[in-house]
């Protein structure tokens with residue numbers, strides 16, 4: 099519970115400076131999955147920071163100022179890694 103509140107606070111404070119994309123992924127079960135996904139997204143130029151939450155199966159992507167990652171790009175990366183995108187939410 100405490101963790102969730104902290105994540106929410108972080109998301110809130112960061113969204114003022116750059117784009118924040120939250121991707122819900124299915125099939126992600128262990129820390130190896132999480133690391134793999136984190137690495138894949140980190141390779142995209144527009145991505146500033148990636149956080150993967152295994153408990154909630156959410157991937158939080160923070161983009162650089164004025165840059166964006168398209169839904170297609172997000173979908174393709176997750177599929178390449180062997181998982182499925184459930185939903186994509188932007189702030």
Ligand SMILES: [Cu+2]
Pocket residue numbers: 126127128129130131132
């Ligand atoms: Cu795994």
